[in-house]
Amino acid sequence: MEWKLDKQSDIPLYQQIANFIQKRIAYGEYPPGTLLPSERTLAKELGVNRGTVVTAYDVLYSHGTIERIKGSGTKVHKDVWGLTRSRIPNWDLYVERGSFLPNLPIYQHIRGEIHGKDLINFASGELAHDLMPYDIFKEILAKKEFHQSLGYEHPQGNLGLRDRIVKHLEDYKNIKCSSQSVLITSGAQQALHLVIQCLLNHGDAIAYEDPSYAHSLPLFRSAGIKTFKLPVGPNGINPEDILYLYQRHKIRMVFLNPIFQNPTGSILSLNNRKRVLEIARELGVPIVEDDPYSLISFSNDIDTSTLKSLDDRGHVLYISSFSKIAASGLRIGWIVGPDNVIQRLADAKQQIDFGHSIFPQWMAAEFLDSDLFSTNIKYLVHKLIEKRDILISNLEEELSDHLSFHVPEGGIHLWCRLRDEINEYQLLERALRNGVAFVPGSLLGSKSGYIRLTYGRVESKLIQEGIVRLKKSMF
Template sequence: MDKIDWKPDPSSSIPLYQQIEGFMKEKITSGEWTVGMKLPSQRALAAAFQVNRSTLIMALEHLTSQGYIAGKSGGGTTIIHHQPERQWESPPPPNWNAYVEDGVHYPNLPTIQTINRMEFDPTMIRLGTGELSPELLPQEQVRLLFAELARQHMPLGYEEALGTYALRSQVSAHLQRVGISAPPSTILIVSGSLQAFQLISAGLLEKGSTMLLEKPSYLYSIHAFQSAGMKLIGLPMDESGLQVSHVERFKRQYDASLLYTIPTFHNPTGTVMSDKRRRDLLETSLRIGLPILEDGAYEELWFGHEAPPPPLRALDTQGQVLYVGTMSKIVSPGLRIGWVVGPQPVIERLADIKMQTDYGSSSLSQAAAAEWFGAGWHAEHCRTIRRQLKERRDCMLQLLDAHWSNLATWSTPQGGFYIWVTLHANISMAALFEHALKRGILINPGYIYDRSAKKQLRLSFAYAGLDEMERAMIELSILIRHIHCLSV
């Protein structure tokens, strides 16, 4: 159930419990709250309506007596009829809650569902968000870009399965600058990296296949592969990235079909896989027959004078690496433009699956992306973003030094969005998440990337403003100390 944004009116002549009863009855009879749906706890509902518990209980008792809801011992309260007074006149409505529970796609963890919802609350300080602040996005350039498109022939129809040739040609030239040779015929335009993962899971892997990946990993926070019946097995990491020495044993032990990696500014740890380890990984994967899925989302966001090591795909001479790139992390998440690079038969297979699911990415977004690269704006924008992100990273590191030095250890990322923080104390990260939320601070606890990461946080310096960042980091340090004191 989404957040309830209605409150009873204390100044009304209608008693509060009757207002609540009427509100809930309207939700049920309209079908918005479906038969079979479980209501939040009495405490949660009372807090949402901002009334005391006895007032809420009166409303629930009236709804129960009328046959709308029923409570079960230890099982909460459930909606049982949407029009109980007419239940004998017509068949009951479908139990949509049962359909929801039977769906094949896994639901997000409750924590992730809360994060996804609260990221749209303008009052929240978003200290875990994996996207650029609106003030860092190229608002003016994109406005000019669409003005230029408006003077041209606007593409309003469907495009070919692979994506427009104009955009694939621009992506091909863009990739050449980082050492990846990919003619347009080997590039598929997708609606962001997440769609690429969904297409790969549906089009290339058998149900029950096993995928190896870094532990922790971004993939643990989404269910693109698990919902398709894949198993994810984590490989240990160190300061140089994924530990290649374990790959062959894990491949043999789990009969793995694919290895997923974010070698450059890894999400969530910020780690960069060393050049030697990249070459060792390619040699090992080729020898044991294990293809690689490389996620290059952050590789353009370095902070030093030198770029990170080349992508795995740039070093690949045997066609063993599928490469996924995106515009979401640097230009605009709203454009929903990404790409997959791979052998032509693979790309054609994925394109066929894509046409079956959405009949091609937005033609307007593709035209805008082609114009963005073609106008030469990308390189300059990247330089600007690197400088601004470095300033934000330095600010967060200073705040960590000032307020967290006796609470945690952390990485110092050389690029990307994230700082991976490990607390000294064994406190409940779920409690920290909830307490922070009540204070208007949204964080990403480590357990959404690895269930065993019970002392970790992924802090993002990409979204919150500097003043917000300072206030939130100080408030979090106080909360950590408070929760620790309560737990000892």
Template sequence: MWKPERASKKPLYQQIADHLERRISYGELPPGSILPSERKLAEQLEVNRSTVIQAYEELRASGLVESVVGSGTRVSRTKWGIAPKHTPNWRQYTEGGTFLPNLPFMRRIREVTRSHPNIINMASGELSSDMFPNDIVQSLLQEQTFNEHLGYDDPQGYYRLRSSLVSVLERNNGIQTTESSILITSGSQQSLYLITQCLLSPGDAVAIEDPSYCYSLPMFQSAGLRIFRLPVQQDGIDPDDIIKLFREHRIRMLFLNPNYQNPTGTVLSQSKRIRLLKIAVDLGIPIVEDDPFSLTAFEGSPPTTLKAMDTDGIVLYIGSLSKIAASGLRIGWMIAPQSVISRLTDARQQMDFGLSIISQWAAERLLNSDQFHRHLDQLRVSLYHKQQIMVQAINRTLQGRVTFHAPDGGLNLWCKINQVVDDGKLLEESIRRGLVYVPGSVYGSEPGFVRFSYAKPYTADISSGISAFAEALNTI
């Protein structure tokens, strides 16, 4: 994001005015565009509000912007007194369409993390940069020559990557599959998007966990799906709740995250997995298993996946490298019956003609590297260490004020605040003190829950972040 240069001889307000004038002249801000409020722009640019006021006054004086009571500041429709042209009403367009915008809390979090890159970020589920396998990827790029065709690749995904995943998934997750049953995607969200758009229809009823990461994704509402809740207990959902929902609403699909569930961190018990699969088969309901966290298990073998137990082809399995290696590679995968893979591959080809061959090639080399297992071991140790620092900080500064359970894997702590709070006010007070996190209501929870991720913040910042939250809690 552009920011004024404090070392420049040109006054800050003039730099801001010039920057906005350029954006207006380039058409980035067409006539009628609403500009950020003085307070918000000052926050984004890290300047005093008076500086933004002066910049806006400069633009008003030149006729580029105008102030409208109740509407704020907007780009003038009659620039420099010239009669307006028939510019499209872009605001009307952006408020249309069927794909809904992100939830307000998520938009606020994104805005803060973009404008304040040094804020302590406990909202993102991304790994911190020191946990990426940069050294492994760099050595692979130096040691191995890229000789692949740079044209469009198979929209189902680079064959050698799919072949490698067959071995990796069997070895690490106990999943048996073939190359023809795997679709390479840009990550779990693209997999979910393809499923909701291609396998379901508006008005279909689906069941998701409560709370659930899926509540933070407007794609379900955009697809016109009816969403019903499966409350998450200490050992996961109650499979018998599915029977009741099916009888009342004819549920067509289940979306579950059985291992280190996001956001609660719970693991579905083995007895419930067996019961769940039997019910799904009896009722003929597909299960979408989102499994980004299994390989983060701190000790021992990862929890069993539903897909590894699936003998009836009823589970659509989703995984990715984002939470265990490198989110920037944008590599995920889906395992499904070949008829489903064929349908989604066709849709995928209409969207983007497939992923970059370069990122798929790098991912295939990474998965086949002898060092990848070393990376996973180091990742688990690092995540456990960061989790324990967060647990200790919470016990030290928030003892008795929040309740939580530390899971044996995953990236998050799910905390219940033991007092009545306003989610919005608490988040804003935390942001003022240099911390951002995700309020629990984003995941469908009632107010008074928060999700702290210990993956994104650096180890040295975790205690400071929890202290900032404690201070914010004291003010409301």
């Protein structure tokens, strides 16, 4: 609960609680029949004695606002709005009927457990706050004047930012494109969503990596897409599996995250990247390359050429974002592709949100323009190596009998195989109770017995304690 009691107020605490619940009911946020938190839970959340909540509930009960049902707990009274004679919509039914599917309950559970709570977070796939460029953004805000139009933006995104992304792609990734072939999106996630919604249809078949980035999976399900798996090993997928799936299921699109894959950290060998493109050409099937991590490579010896940079015939739709190289909260991503595709996606984005907010676009453009961008990437890589190494040495010391892993050469995730017959979900529950979070592997792929530990998200000084807590949760 985000609401807080005002302990300085003259209004007694129990009355503040009763007023708060009454207001939520009046605003329609707690419809009739809503289960209220138990007295003990609410008291814990608000930091008061259980007796204070009991009194608040007594007040609401005496007004007929809530009812206490034996065995079911305390609920908003089903007739609470009966006096007004208005008919209450059955929101539960609406909520269940929507065509856009909700996240899996286990995901909602993890999100609820980590959001705003003081636990050691190896679960969220983002950078830690000590890696985000707060000072650089402050400097930009202090030095640069904002002269952008505050009207609706171009449906493809701010031209200044698109020009900088074109230059960035050429300088850092050897990808050649023009601002016309770039669409700015709300992170890579929106780019994936637009591709699925605009270029595929109900019943189409696609191939995707197993395991893979979990948040693309509900998008496929909501769109009624048939999904077929490309198993990912320590060196990424086997390109021949694409051929195999195509022959059996007439695959219409292939989704890959070839460099420092989420969650395995694997990198597809250069030969296999070339083979994927050969197959795409042979079959005339487009590849959606999701590439948030290739810039955070831990060694200059690794060839991180993207599929897009090797693609000379236009088979690849290329997606990337600022989330893993600057800040996930900026919500800046981009997709590069043929003009007709970009225009189709931009048209859809315009219908959905009338274009991206100018403020993060302006900030992203200034950041890309500044010398501090490349300094920041170097710093980021240095700190990520440090975090990865601290994590690995602690795992080797504390848990080497219980899990194994391949050391990733870039990115932010460590994919660990559990050696014992440990149920990942039970492990997660124990871990959450001990104040540490991770993602169970079977949420990301078809195999159980794995967990994903995201070292990029944790402050270095907390990693050791996180692993001690994880160890405590193993038994």
